Amino acid sequence: MPKVGIIYNDIKPIANEAAHSLCDRLKAMNHEVCLATGVAGILGYSQAGKPVCHTPIDSLVPPGFDQAMDFAVVFGGDGTVLSAFRQVAPKGIPLLAVNTGHMGFLTEIYLNQLNQAVDQVIAGKYEIEDRVMVRVQLYSHDRLAWEALCMNEMVLHRQPLTSMCHFEVRVGNHAPVDIAADGIIISTPTGSTAYSLSAGGPVIAPGVPVLQLIPICPHSLASRGLVFPDSDPVTVTSANPESLVMVVDGNAGCYVVPSDRVRLARSPYSAKFIRLKSPEFFRVLREKLGWGLPHIAKPTSVELP
Structure with missing residues (x-):
C-alpha cells in the first residue's frame, strides 16, 4: 500500500480543512496516510537564565514518517514549509508544498491546483529539487x-x-x-x-x-x-x-x-522539493519579488497633433 504524509498548519482553518480533505481522498485511493502538524518542527525559544533545551535533530521526525513514505504534502506558508522540512529531511522524504499563506515563496502550488497536482505526483510525473x-x-x-x-x-x-x-x-x-x-x-x-x-x-x-x-x-x-x-x-x-x-x-x-x-x-540532509515542472528560479523571483520587471515606461511611437 502506498504511503503518503500530510503536514499542515493547524492554526489556519483553511490548511486544517484541506489537509483532512486530502487525507480522506488518499485513503479512498487505498493509500496509507500519516498526519502531522508543523508545530513539532518549530523548536521555540529558550529563556534567559534557564537551561537550553537540546532537541536532537533526528527526534523531530513525526510518527509514521519513514523511508517507506513516497512523498508528503505540506499545507501552509513559508514558515510551515521550513518547519516541515526540519521534520522530514532526516528521512529524505520529498515535499509538495501547497500555499495557504501569503507570499508562499517556497511553495509549489496553490490550493485550487491540489487535486491535479497530487494525481500528477502519484503518477510519478515530477522532479526533485534538492536544497542545501x-x-x-x-x-x-x-x-x-x-x-x-x-x-x-x-x-x-x-x-x-x-x-x-x-x-x-x-x-x-x-x-x-x-x-x-x-x-x-x-x-x-x-x-x-x-x-x-x-x-x-x-x-x-x-x-x-x-x-x-x-x-x-x-x-x-x-x-x-x-x-x-x-x-x-x-x-x-x-x-x-x-x-x-x-x-x-x-x-x-x-x-x-x-x-x-x-x-x-x-x-x-537536504530539503527535497517536489517540482511539477522544471524549476525556474528567475520566474519565481519575478512573480514573488518583482525582479527584472520593467519599472520605467518605455517610449512608444505616437503621432503628435
Missing part, C-alpha cells in the same frame, strides 16, 4: 547544548537589536575576523531571498554550493557581505560580555553567552 540545509549547533563548555536544521538563515544579535556588538567569525581554516555590527546573518542560497536580501545581501541561485555572511548595519565601511564554499564550516563567538540571541529560520532560537560558540556546517 545547514546544521546549526550551540556548544557550551564544549558540550552540545542546542541544535537545529536551517534552510534559510541563522541570525545572531544582541538585545536590543540596535546595540553594537563584536563578533569573531572563523570560516574554514582561515584566520578569524572581527565584525562590529548590530548582528550577523549566515544564509544558504535559499535564504538569500529572505532576511539577508533585506540586509543588502545578493540573491544566490539555489544550485550554487555556497553560504553567505551578511553583517547587519556594520560599523565599518570595510565590513561587507562574504560568499564562501558551503564545504567550509563556520564558528562564531562573541567578543562582548553581554549575551546574544540566536534565531534560526525565524522560528527557533536560543541565548548565547560569551563562553559559548556557534558552529554551522552543511548538513548531510
Whole structure:
C-alpha cells in the first residue's frame, strides 16, 4: 500500500480543512496516510537564565514518517514549509508544498491546483529539487547544548537589536575576523531571498554550493557581505560580555553567552522539493519579488497633433 504524509498548519482553518480533505481522498485511493502538524518542527525559544533545551535533530521526525513514505504534502506558508522540512529531511522524504499563506515563496502550488497536482505526483510525473540545509549547533563548555536544521538563515544579535556588538567569525581554516555590527546573518542560497536580501545581501541561485555572511548595519565601511564554499564550516563567538540571541529560520532560537560558540556546517540532509515542472528560479523571483520587471515606461511611437 502506498504511503503518503500530510503536514499542515493547524492554526489556519483553511490548511486544517484541506489537509483532512486530502487525507480522506488518499485513503479512498487505498493509500496509507500519516498526519502531522508543523508545530513539532518549530523548536521555540529558550529563556534567559534557564537551561537550553537540546532537541536532537533526528527526534523531530513525526510518527509514521519513514523511508517507506513516497512523498508528503505540506499545507501552509513559508514558515510551515521550513518547519516541515526540519521534520522530514532526516528521512529524505520529498515535499509538495501547497500555499495557504501569503507570499508562499517556497511553495509549489496553490490550493485550487491540489487535486491535479497530487494525481500528477502519484503518477510519478515530477522532479526533485534538492536544497542545501545547514546544521546549526550551540556548544557550551564544549558540550552540545542546542541544535537545529536551517534552510534559510541563522541570525545572531544582541538585545536590543540596535546595540553594537563584536563578533569573531572563523570560516574554514582561515584566520578569524572581527565584525562590529548590530548582528550577523549566515544564509544558504535559499535564504538569500529572505532576511539577508533585506540586509543588502545578493540573491544566490539555489544550485550554487555556497553560504553567505551578511553583517547587519556594520560599523565599518570595510565590513561587507562574504560568499564562501558551503564545504567550509563556520564558528562564531562573541567578543562582548553581554549575551546574544540566536534565531534560526525565524522560528527557533536560543541565548548565547560569551563562553559559548556557534558552529554551522552543511548538513548531510537536504530539503527535497517536489517540482511539477522544471524549476525556474528567475520566474519565481519575478512573480514573488518583482525582479527584472520593467519599472520605467518605455517610449512608444505616437503621432503628435
